[in-house]
């Protein structure tokens with residue numbers, strides 16, 4: 001694809017890279033590299049219809065290949081499309097099941113959903129996105145992947161500073177940037193580029209880094225990444241950060257084939273900068289990226305949780321129990337939280353989160369309606385097949401019609417007497433269905449229909 005690089009861009013990189021710049025420019029003209037991830041939160045998660053013959057060296061769940069957004073593997077959250085370089089960010093962060101993790105710039109959620117799967121949906125993940133439209137997309141991707149341990153917030157990084165100082169064990173800043181590394185994936189983005197824009201981005205990133213520093217607990221780890229080549233947004237910002245916060249230090253990250261050391265001479269000549277890494281598409285099989293890992297010195301501060309009121313009324317439990325007795329094989333009351341008429345299995349009941357703009361706290365179980373409880377799509381996407389009393393496997397025609405919004409007419413009287421059944425296609429649960437009178441009524445959310 002022809003990408004219209006500006007003369008300013010070319011001159012800048014010819015000055016920085018000499019002859020190699022021409023190789024970079026021609027790599028930007030090549031097709032971008034498609035890849036996807038499996039989702040270990042799903043049962044039998046390797047059972048997908050995409051080829052797993054081309055694994056990505058540094059990601060145990062990453063593969064080269066292209067995903068169809070209408071396939072059952074995508075709709076049921078078995079796969080997530082993500083370009084290969086971006087996958088390494090989460091591997092470097094290395095979140096675990098016991099961590100409290102903050103992803104400050106999280107939408108649309110490719111790194112956050114990877115983080116949650118590495119945490120086995122345990123611990124606490126706060127996925128924040130400043131832009132409200134993008135935050136909603138983030139929330140629906142988290143729902144599709146069946147994630148339970150995540151709070152989705154729509155705030156500025158600064159909004160966290162009052163209550164979360166020295167709080168998070170791991171913080172990811174996948175910074176908004178000038179996007180030079182994505183020019184070939186998104187040729188439109190070239191139009192926004194200018195030397196001034198790079199400066200503006202670098203400045204905004206320093207504000208985000210300032211907040212992130214405050215929010216990271218002592219002893220905790222921060223990963224800073226961009227998908228741009230510019231020294232201002234990468235080596236120079238890290239050099240600035242290290243000077244600003246002497247209790248932060250870089251740790252080396254492993255470099256796989258095609259990955260390169262960052263360039264101290266593009267920063268302030270601090271030799272420590274080689275610990276960061278760069279990916280240039282002329283050498284690396286993926287888009288352009290910069291990433292580094294930093295540790296905050298000191299012993300972690302303890303952050304005792306003060307619980308909020310769960311908002312539940314006495315009769316609410318009865319409604320959910322009635323639903324569960326009829327339709328599920330069991331029910332555990334874990335971290336239930338009622339917000340207006342919605343019931344969540346909260347990722348956290350800590351009152352520090354009060355005051356933030358929360359789109360989703362953990363798993364949305366369902367909604368209380370007049371004297372009954374109706375389950376939410378998020379719940380079915382997180383349930384395992386053995387937790388449901390009835391699963392009905394659709395054939396291809398029924399599946400396609402259900403996605404359109406049609407009900408399923410059953411010719412034989414089936415022997416299920418419960419109302420809410422799990423619907424699967426190719427043995428992957430993707431929706432609830434409401435059974436009544438030889439029909440499975442369509443309850444697939446209108447926003448997801450196709």
Ligand SMILES: C[S@@+](CC[C@H](N)C(=O)[O-])C[C@H]1O[C@@H](n2cnc3c(N)ncnc32)[C@H](O)[C@@H]1O
Pocket residue numbers: 086104105106107108109110111112129130131134156157174175176177204208
């Ligand atoms: C590179 S994207 C994040 C991609 C995401 N981590 C993923 O893997 O899907 C950067 C995000 O930062 C957000 N952003 C823009 N300005 C911001 C600011 N001042 N503070 C925090 N985030 C900002 C953008 O809306 C955008 O969603």
